[in-house]
Amino acid sequence: xxxxxxxxxxxxxxxxxxxxxxxxxxxxxxxxxxxxxxxxxxxxxxxxxxxxxxxxxxxxxxxxxxxxxxxxxxxxxxxxxxxxxxxxxxxxxxxxxxxxxxxxxxxxxxxxxxx
Amino acid sequence: xxxxxxxxxxxxxxxxxxxxxxxxxxxxxxxxxxxxxxxxxxxxxxxxxxxxxxxxxxxxxxxxxxxxxxxxxxxxxxxxxxxxxxxxxxxxxxxxxxxxxxxxxxxxxxxxx
Numbered sequence: 433x434x435x436x437x438x439x440x441x442x443x444x445x446x447x448x449x450x451x452x453x454x455x456x457x458x459x460x461x462x463x464x465x466x467x468x469x470x471x472x473x474x475x476x477x478x479x480x481x482x483x484x485x486x487x488x489x490x491x492x493x494x495x496x497x498x499x500x501x502x503x504x505x506x507x508x509x510x511x512x513x514x515x516x517x518x519x520x521x522x523x524x525x526x527x528x529x530x531x532x533x534x535x536x537x538x539x540x541x542x543x544x545x546x547x
Numbered sequence: 548x549x550x551x552x553x554x555x556x557x558x559x560x561x562x563x564x565x566x567x568x569x570x571x572x573x574x575x576x577x578x579x580x581x582x583x584x585x586x587x588x589x590x591x592x593x594x595x596x597x598x599x600x601x602x603x604x605x606x607x608x609x610x611x612x613x614x615x616x617x618x619x620x621x622x623x624x625x626x627x628x629x630x631x632x633x634x635x636x637x638x639x640x641x642x643x644x645x646x647x648x649x650x651x652x653x654x655x656x657x658x659x660x
Contacts, residue, residue, distance in 0.1 A: 475651040522589055534603055537589035
């Protein structure tokens with residue numbers, strides 16, 4: 433089975449400060465990991481993914497994520513937050529060994545960036 | 548290059564009615580998945596279609612059914628609607644060759660009253 437946990441329902445950060453949104457996962461094999469962002473009343477937009485290779489993955493809008501196999505984590509980061517980054521963020525995981533391409537999503541973390 | 552498109556964007560139905568939601572995948576994508584996102588929750592996988600057949604299914608009752616057409620577009624049908632079916636229904640597509648990343652449409656908001 434595969435699962436993902438986002439331990440924080442909400443993250444608050446001041447504009448210009450660094451931000452981190454946490455994600456931990458569980459899979460029986462090797463993971464594919466994803467981050468998506470959802471703005472109010474919109475669908476999910478793809479931000480970045482880890483498949484293999486460098487543990488630090490860079491994505492859209494200045495976001496990056498660090499894969500840590502020993503801690504089974506894939507935290508989303510940004511060096512300097514913008515008010516426009518305020519949105520709902522979802523982490524997703526897929527077990528490489530599973531047939532098909534069905535990722536499991538976390539419950540989401542609401543990021544609020546204060547001016 | 549059009550992304551994943553869904554229709555309608557919003558609709559209201561009465562308990563017991565039936566609803567059909569439609570999806571056109573991103574150009575070059577032949578695999579379509581449907582998700583249900585309840586308020587305050589992450590997307591829950593309903594089923595996936597490939598080559599006009601349901602390839603995988605999540606933990607949803609048979610009231611939820613689908614179809615994929617030769618042009619890869621897809622429909623989600625829900626019969627005997629319940630109040631609990633009120634949610635955002637998301638369509639996602641991916642190219643089978645890589646399949647690593649799925650791309651979502653804007654969703655269809657269904658309210659059951």
